[in-house]
Amino acid sequence: MLRLLILGGTADARALADALVQRSGIEVITSLAGRTRAPRLPAGLVRTGGFGGVTGLTNYLTEARIDLLIDATHPFAAVISRNAAEAGTQAGVPRLMLLRPEWTAQGGDRWTMVADVNEAADRLAGFPGTVFLAIGRQELEPFARLGDRRFILRMVEPPTGALPITDAHVVAGRGPFDLDQEMALFHDHDIGIVVSKNSGGASAYAKIEAARSAAIPVIMIKRPDLPDGCRVKTVEDAMSWVEDRRKLLVD
Numbered sequence: 001m002l003r004l005l006i007l008g009g010t011a012d013a014r015a016l017a018d019a020l021v022q023r024s025g026i027e028v029i030t031s032l033a034g035r036t037r038a039p040r041l042p043a044g045l046v047r048t049g050g051f052g053g054v055t056g057l058t059n060y061l062t063e064a065r066i067d068l069l070i071d072a073t074h075p076f077a078a079v080i081s082r083n084a085a086e087a088g089t090q091a092g093v094p095r096l097m098l099l100r101p102e103w104t105a106q107g108g109d110r111w112t113m114v115a116d117v118n119e120a121a122d123r124l125a126g127f128p129g130t131v132f133l134a135i136g137r138q139e140l141e142p143f144a145r146l147g148d149r150r151f152i153l154r155m156v157e158p159p160t161g162a163l164p165i166t167d168a169h170v171v172a173g174r175g176p177f178d179l180d181q182e183m184a185l186f187h188d189h190d191i192g193i194v195v196s197k198n199s200g201g202a203s204a205y206a207k208i209e210a211a212r213s214a215a216i217p218v219i220m221i222k223r224p225d226l227p228d229g230c231r232v233k234t235v236e237d238a239m240s241w242v243e244d245r246r247k248l249l250v251d
């Protein structure tokens with residue numbers, strides 16, 4: 001039995017787990033950070049919560065006798081990716097990164113590229129209108145300094161505590177959203193500017209298309225540096241990597 005740990009929290013991680021559990025001789029464990037109270041669960045086994053840094057993850061890989069590690073976390077989840085690289089090396093477990101391709105600007109896009117959320121908050125001052133802040137809920141603090149600027153946030157679950165932004169209107173919703181839904185959101189809330197991470201992939205792309213068709217500017221946050229190592233862009237290529245590795249382990 002091949003034991004595989006998927007670091008999850010993305011639709012790709014879920015699709016990969018769902019596909020791999022269909023294959024005989026593979027046991028799939030998906031690890032979730034535990035940020036969402038009612039996450040969509042993948043097939044196979046699921047564990048939840050941090051490991052306790054590199055040491056905790058190294059111990060887990062060893063104690064759970066993990067044969068292969070797939071880091072399918074979000075491209076902006078850089079800490080766990082760096083930990084996975086280090087722990088994989090220390091525990092001698094082969095590691096793959098499943099990383100969807102970045103979006104690239106197309107004709108009609110009005111993107112301003114920034115390095116991080118802090119620069120995004122700084123650059124916002126130069127753009128008028130209500131902000132659609134599509135960056136999740138963990139990094140809102142830098143936008144607090146924009147005072148009474150109006151922000152629209154979309155969240156899977158309502159926030160548990162007070163948000164750091166004074167004029168924040170939360171819209172409930174779990175993606176993926178299509179172009180019509182995003183156009184309606186922009187219209188209903190009179191969106192003047194979008195702030196987005198360059199997450200890549202199809203499921204979050206409709207807001208970028210909607211901004212293009214409505215000629216709304218986008219402040220696009222570049223991806224953080226991620227560790228080196230073997231990378232694939234699709235679930236299918238990750239499946240092939242698992243099969244190749246399985247052959248090597250059996251031989």
Ligand SMILES: NC(=O)c1ccc[n+]([C@@H]2O[C@H](COP(=O)([O-])OP(=O)(O)OC[C@H]3O[C@@H](n4cnc5c(N)ncnc54)[C@H](OP(=O)(O)O)[C@@H]3O)[C@@H](O)[C@H]2O)c1
Pocket residue numbers: 007008009010031032033035048049050051052053054056057072073074076077078079080081083135136138197
């Ligand atoms: N950042 C985003 O924009 C974003 C967007 C969509 C989904 N997500 C998902 O949300 C999760 C958390 O993202 P983040 O940006 O907070 O990550 P992060 O900053 O890279 O990680 C912070 C800490 O959270 C724990 N952690 C993160 N992912 C984990 C996982 N899959 N299983 C177990 N522990 C995990 C680790 O704790 P320990 O050090 O204690 O092990 C890690 O050191 C990720 O799994 C990611 O795929 C993130």
